[in-house]
Amino acid sequence: MTDVELAERIAAGDSDAGKHLVRQYYPGLYRFLRQLTGRFDDAEDLAQLTLIRAHAACRRFDGRASFRTWLHRIAFHEFTRWRRRRRWNLSLSSAPPQDEKQYAKLVEADWLEKGLAQLPDGLRAAFLLHHVEELSIPEVALILGVPEGTVKSRLFHARKRLQVLLGEEANEVKNGKEAYEF
């Protein structure tokens, strides 16, 4: 089934196609949003909203981008809306992690997540989409609504900032020394 066919079937109310969409794309959307927000419950809500928005807009999907890219664009849009709503509440870095089994599983990535949480949204989103979701630079540009050059610049600066933010190891690397992990 092509992306366009899938969109058409969903728009026509084919529940099997809807389930296929959830099975195929929900885990990636959830992962992206969880890592973008740093919160489990909000990621779940935003992923749901993304599906709902996607369903409502399915008939306008024309296949110019892949379905995955299209969904991530909606997800990022929902994230920016969420971010605006939360501006007066918690910052990402001070949002307490949820006590969930999944989080414990990601302990090895905690180091990176701490750094990512301190990046501006644009840099963090570009980093997650390109490096974690393994989307191409044109796809990331489409999702974020920025030129490809901007994506490249954001990726460069995200990496550079992570090096600075992530402490001793980064400094040692910058100075040409080895970093150690115990």
Place this chain on the structure above:
Amino acid sequence: MEKKHMSFERRLEESVASLRTETPPDSALESGFVAMEGAMRPRVRSGRRRGLLSLTGALGTLAVLALATWPRQGQGLAWANVVNHFQTAPVAHETVSYGQAGHDLKVQTEFWMDHDKFAKHYMHRIYDMWTRFDGTREYYCHTRAPYGEIHTVTAGQRSGPYFRPTLTLMEDDSLETFLKKPSNVLVAKEETKLSDGRAVTRYRIKILPSRKYEEGGQMNVFVLPGRNLVVRCEYLTKDGKPSTVCDIDYPESIPDAQFKPLTDRPVYDEDVEKEQLVAQLRKGLGTIECKGVKANIRAVVATPGKEGFMTVLWQGASPNGEMSEPINVVGVPTRPTFGDSDLTTSRVLPKYNERVRNVPKSPLGGAGVMFKQGLPDRVTLQIPIYTQDPSKPIKDKNGKVLGYRSKFVGYGTLRDVTPLKIMTIRYFNNIQIAAFEGKNP
């Protein structure tokens, strides 16, 4: 502890790889199914917001149950009997509870099944949804939702049983892959008692760490020995605490009321509303005119509610997407006019609804308006009338002319109309096609 060399780049790559392995918890995945199922149902609120409707509920949990109870090599005939009895039980009631670390288990989903009748109730955070199937018709009710959809029941026809507790509910694992899966190991079969004193056989299954369950865990399946029926299935985390528990009982029968719509709120029948709307579209409401240009008003459709929402559908030139000329409801305060792109000149563009674009007999234009203080019983409408503007073609990216924008001519008045009240229909594409092609909606 061994000291390992770790450059920043390498550690970054390893951490990124670790982030890639993150998967949603089962409850989150279920909520994804819930959202999609809800989105694919008729909307129950005015405007463009889509209601979150019913769910697939404990699909994942039942998949886990199925996972645990499927017979495989080395487990003998007893398992086959358990599975068979579970699948063929004609009457069953099940509750599915979830718990998070530091919290008590909380019932999230409840199922009732009596032969071909079925009901499920899903309660999770802001959601509270019912689906009931009485053997003929399905009823859906959403009592709470993020956007405030409340107290609405919609009924629709279904052709067959909605649900059976069958192993085909295994969404992620095919039977073949499951049988080959080495991560599920039956480690013990022992006689024990449930907290209510019932004697049961407990099958303890070790879930070895796998991609899906990275930490592994344990599953206990409790079976009534005489009847070979699963009465409880629980998934324990690595530290031995239950995270998902299904309790199943098998009553003689379940009262019919359980499968009928909730009695404390009205039922809006989707099938009836479709028929009413098709009838009005075919009959029409009359023609209005301005400066010799006519528009044939086919229907005025409204959804009552706190604010109220109304759509006017007409044949004649459609409005442009900007909706620059509002629909005026004489003497009634309204919010800005808006419209579905399928009802504007934009529908000729490839990105908008292809079905309507390709059906020349359903050239409906239209626009909607939301009221500030509820829907009046009768309205007098000033409706913008347009004519096609040949000087403003709408082209595709290759320069091919697909259609033309409209030019506003003036207003025509439709006096003293009683809007057709509907609760279940928000999109008119299929219905207008059915109306103008003579098919059933």
